[in-house]
Amino acid sequence: MSTFNRVAIVGGTHGNEFSGIYLLKKWQASPALIHRDSFETETLFANPNAYRDNKRYLDCDLNRQFIPADLANPELSNYEQSRAKVINAQLGPKGNARTDLVIDLHNTTSNMGPTLILLKCDAFNTQLAAYVASKMDNAVILFEDQCTIEEHYFLCSIAEQGIIIEVGPQPQSVIRQDVLEWMDNMTTHILDFVELFNTDTVPELPATVSAYRYEETLKLPEDENGERIGMVHKNVQDADFTPLHNGDPIFTLFDGSEVHWEGDYEAYPHFINEAAYYDNNLAMSLGKKVSIDVIR
Structure with missing residues (x-):
């Protein structure tokens, strides 16, 4: 992929992870904050009914519903399964998505700090990892590239490039200022990097970046x-x-x-x-x- 034309920022995939939801509200009120000249940025509130009911999900985990066979199966029709099909139609379809990059915002109750989870280990993702690490001293880089994008069941795997921002510790259904600010800053750095990547102006980066790989x-x-x-x-x-x-x-x-x-x-x-x-x-x-x- 030489350039990114459309980037989607998704919040509220889990209805009780509040940082991404409130950042979406902020960005929707002030869209200039996520605007970049070389690509379009859209926002998506993934699971509004779970947020309404103050739950992670109503029927099943929305972030586990994006395997192609499941998306194509009309018998999988509970709320989150149906919602996954709607989101796939809006941002995808997976395998031929109109969206080039999906950034999915998550909170964890674990003490992980601001963690950038990457599903590929290609030029874009390794450069992004090095760039974010250079901008945030406390950023953690985690590769979950144990399978292909097609095989991943995460929402962000709809696009050819998918990223998860996972920030904690934050209790469910709570907002913490430090956690929200880490998420806000990491998202901003990612958007900045995409702009640099698109315009071939990525600065000099180190030859390697320290990271973790899921086992x-x-x-x-x-x-x-x-x-x-x-x-x-x-x-x-x-x-x-x-x-x-x-x-x-x-x-x-x-x-x-x-x-x-x-x-x-x-x-x-x-x-x-x-x-x-x-x-x-x-x-x-x-x-x-x-x-x-x-x-x-």
């Missing part, structure tokens, strides 16, 4: 009946992107005993104890720290 997801301890029998260890809680080594305690069972990490690599937990993931009993994601070559 696996861990579940909370369960018994044979699937009942939760433990919790995230206090030494791990709030320590997102802090290294975890083989033998480190990772869970504490309710009987007081500990479960230790048995891994063959240095792991970097993130999405630690994310409240929204309790419906699937997920404890955290693990990644590896990597040095990514910036492709020019």
Whole structure:
């Protein structure tokens, strides 16, 4: 892709993640803030009914509905499944989208700071990662490029290029000024970079950028009946992107005993104890720290 013509900023994919929703209101009232000369920028409030009801979702997670087969399946027709089809028609369709880049705004209850999640490791994304890292000292770069864009089920995978901004810690249905400002600043830097990319004026960037790459997801301890029998260890809680080594305690069972990490690599937990993931009993994601070559 040589240039980006249309960029969509999406907020409220989850109805109780408020930063993106209130930023959309701000930008809709002052569209000049997200205007750039070389491309069109539009905004989309993805899940207004979940926001109305102060829930993450009504029937199912909207951000897991964008596999092509699901989008093409008329029998998948609950609220979020139907909403996904509407959004795909508006921004896509996936595989031949009219939108070149989707920026999807999310909050997490985990202590992840301002995290830029990238689904590809190509020239645009590696340069973007280096640029954002140069503009925000506390920015975290996380690659979730373990599958193709087509195979991803995220909303932002509608477009050829999709980005998730994930900022926390922020409780559900709450607004925090620091978190909202981090999201606002990161979005601004992304739009600025797209303008630079389009006009072939990207500044000199470092040859590599420090990042993390998703490896696996861990579940909370369960018994044979699937009942939760433990919790995230206090030494791990709030320590997102802090290294975890083989033998480190990772869970504490309710009987007081500990479960230790048995891994063959240095792991970097993130999405630690994310409240929204309790419906699937997920404890955290693990990644590896990597040095990514910036492709020019």
